[in-house]
Amino acid sequence: MSRGLPRTVEQFMAYACAMEVEACERYAELAELMDTHHNREVAELFAKLARIEGKHRDQIMRQMGWTTPPATASLRWETPEGPETTDYGDLHYLMTPYHALKLAEHNERRAAEFFERLAAARLPAAVRESAAEMAAEEREHVRLIEEWLARFPPPEPGWDEDPDPPAVAD
Amino acid sequence: MSEALTHTDFKSDIKPVWCPGCGDFGVVNALTKALAKMELRPENVAVVSGIGCSSRIPAYTTCYGFHGVHGRALAVGTGLKIARPDLTVIVTGGDGDGYSIGGNHFLHACRRNVDMTYIVMDNRVYGMTKGQASPTTEPDWDSKLSPDGTGLREFQPLVIALSAGANFIARAFTGDPNGLADVIVQAVRHPGFSFIEVLSPCVTFRPEQRDWKKLVKPDAVKPTADIARAARRMLRDTGFDLGVLYAGTRSPYAPRGPRAQRDVRELEARFAL
Numbered sequence: 001m002s003r004g005l006p007r008t009v010e011q012f013m014a015y016a017c018a019m020e021v022e023a024c025e026r027y028a029e030l031a032e033l034m035d036t037h038h039n040r041e042v043a044e045l046f047a048k049l050a051r052i053e054g055k056h057r058d059q060i061m062r063q064m065g066w067t068t069p070p071a072t073a074s075l076r077w078e079t080p081e082g083p084e085t086t087d088y089g090d091l092h093y094l095m096t097p098y099h100a101l102k103l104a105e106h107n108e109r110r111a112a113e114f115f116e117r118l119a120a121a122r123l124p125a126a127v128r129e130s131a132a133e134m135a136a137e138e139r140e141h142v143r144l145i146e147e148w149l150a151r152f153p154p155p156e157p158g159w160d161e162d163p164d165p166p167a168v169a170d
Numbered sequence: 171m172s173e174a175l176t177h178t179d180f181k182s183d184i185k186p187v188w189c190p191g192c193g194d195f196g197v198v199n200a201l202t203k204a205l206a207k208m209e210l211r212p213e214n215v216a217v218v219s220g221i222g223c224s225s226r227i228p229a230y231t232t233c234y235g236f237h238g239v240h241g242r243a244l245a246v247g248t249g250l251k252i253a254r255p256d257l258t259v260i261v262t263g264g265d266g267d268g269y270s271i272g273g274n275h276f277l278h279a280c281r282r283n284v285d286m287t288y289i290v291m292d293n294r295v296y297g298m299t300k301g302q303a304s305p306t307t308e309p310d311w312d313s314k315l316s317p318d319g320t321g322l323r324e325f326q327p328l329v330i331a332l333s334a335g336a337n338f339i340a341r342a343f344t345g346d347p348n349g350l351a352d353v354i355v356q357a358v359r360h361p362g363f364s365f366i367e368v369l370s371p372c373v374t375f376r377p378e379q380r381d382w383k384k385l386v387k388p389d390a391v392k393p394t395a396d397i398a399r400a401a402r403r404m405l406r407d408t409g410f411d412l413g414v415l416y417a418g419t420r421s422p423y424a425p426r427g428p429r430a431q432r433d434v435r436e437l438e439a440r441f442a443l
Contacts, residue, residue: 025178033195036185080346080388088199089345089371089380091190 004076005123012118012127014070016134017060019111021069023084024053030086037093045100053084083110094160098152105145112138177202180212184229191380193370194224194291196344201260201289202231203347204354208258215258218247220267223298224291224370227262241272244279244288251286252425253434258358259286266296269305269325276327280334283362285422287354290327290365291344293372293379301375313375327367329404332397332416337362339400339416344370345383349412356414362422369410385410393417 006012027050035043061069077083084107092099115135119128180202188194205215215233219225221240228235234257238246247261261279268276268290279288294311296302303316305325312319331339338360342350350368357364369386371379390411394400400416 029195030190032185033188033190036187037190039190076348081348087345087383088195089191089193089373089383092373093190095190 005118005121006127007124009126009130010064012130013060013064016115017057017064017066017069019082019084019114020053020057020060022082023086023107024050024057026081026085027053030091033091034093034095039093039095041097042095042100045097049100049104079110083107083114092160094162096152096155096159098149098154101145101149101152105142105149108138108141108145112142174209175206175211177206180205180231180233182230182232186226186230188223188226189372189374191371191373192223193293193344193368193372193379194227196347196350197224197262197289197291197368197370198227198230199347200342200344200350200354201227203351204358205231205233207351207355208358210258214256215260216247216250216254218243218250218259218261220263220272221298222264222267222296223372224262224264224293225267233260241267241270241275243267244272244275247286247288248279248282248284251284255285255424260354260358261286261288263288263290264297264304265290265292265294265306265325265327266304269327273305273325277330277334280331280336280363280365282423283335283337283420285362287357287364287366289354289357289368291368291370292327293370293376294324295372295375297372297375311376326404327365328415329401331365332401332404335363335420336365336416337418337420337422338364338414339367339404340365340414341367341369341412343382343386343388343412344368345386346388346412349388353414356417360417362418362420382410386412388412391415395419 006015027046031043031046031050034046086103086107090103112135115131115138118131119135186195212232216236217228217231217233218236218238219228220238220243225237228237236246243261243263247259250257251259292306294304294306296304301313301315303311303320307320307324309321309323310319328339328341338357340353340357342353344350353366357366369382371382373380387410391403391413393414394416395418403415
């Protein structure tokens with residue numbers, strides 16, 4: 001949950017929009033860096049996730065009649081970054097689409113929990129209602145990613161073994 | 171009035187070549203956010219670095235950049251700030267560059283207290299040259315290049331910076347780019363030499379550092395101007411307490427006397443090329 005709870009639907013949607021903006025930017029960045037490391041399959045997947053988050057951002061902005069995302073200078077998450085943002089530290093250059101989707105699933109779950117907490121908080125009814133709607137949407141995203149994940153079985157142990165590792169060999 | 175910039179305006183089109191998972195990505199993210207938050211413009215900021223993985227950072231921003239000589243980033247940054255006090259000077263680098271090759275410059279930059287910010291991305295290893303022990307590597311870190319560890323005591327950058335005269339000392343973590351951005355803002359705004367030790371995991375040569383996110387203690391300390399208290403804090407903490415550990419009151423260095431007013435063109439005229 002973020003510090004400074006939203007008291008109006010507008011404030012609440014600004015949080016939701018900020019979450020999507022941050023997630024979209026991060027996925028796009030991760031796509032580029034996986035591409036730099038020639039892991040094209042995962043790069044494409046992150047690029048696709050960036051497009052999906054971008055659509056969510058645009059949807060919120062359309063709904064609110066915003067032409068640009070609102071300023072969020074005063075916004076702070078209690079977690080280091082937004083609930084839907086992938087931690088840079090969770091990447092591996094040999095990761096597979098399975099790993100990328102597991103990260104996405106984790107992010108969507110965290111976002112759903114974030115909105116569920118807001119929906120249960122002592123906030124104006126309109127804000128709680130909007131939070132409950134967003135929570136339901138995020139739960140639907142979790143379900144969609146679970147379906148997507150079913151196409152990628154977990155990789156065999158040793159997926160991160162590199163026959164030509166960057167570390168100096170014996 | 172010029173249009174407000176966002177953090178993306180401070181990111182260049184050059185794609186970082188750091189390993190996926192590297193902490194240094196968090197520093198670019200935080201630095202660009204901090205610059206946007208301070209409403210600076212790229213042409214008014216210079217990012218100077220030495221050599222090493224983390225020293226690639228100037229290329230990843232749209233600010234003026236100087237990818238300098240190994241260990242000499244602070245010397246370049248000092249000269250630049252004295253010649254162009256109007257610029258915001260951010261010096262960046264790693265633990266090897268800053269504490270070993272540039273160790274002496276580090277001491278004297280703290281002592282001189284020129285108004286600039288030094289961000290050290292400490293991963294306790296020489297990553298670019300494939301995993302040698304650095305000054306901050308734990309004595310018992312067993313690796314192919316240091317079997318059974320080096321047995322050498324780690325360099326203590328924070329308390330050394332304090333005793334040498336740094337005016338602002340903080341520790342931050344790359345896993346919290348927003349928190350790091352706030353610390354960078356405070357450091358840049360604090361007069362004098364500001365030093366930020368950033369815990370930045372090297373997931374390739376120190377994969378165990380992925381656990382740092384479980385060890386760090388955010389907002390563990392509040393700033394103090396009491397040097398003795400700050401020293402006790404730095405000597406006793408776990409190395410994972412995050413926050414501003416010291417914010418002193420020393421006046422920053424400023425050139426004095428008639429030389430300080432000398433025009434650059436006048437100086438240039440004295441050089442025969």
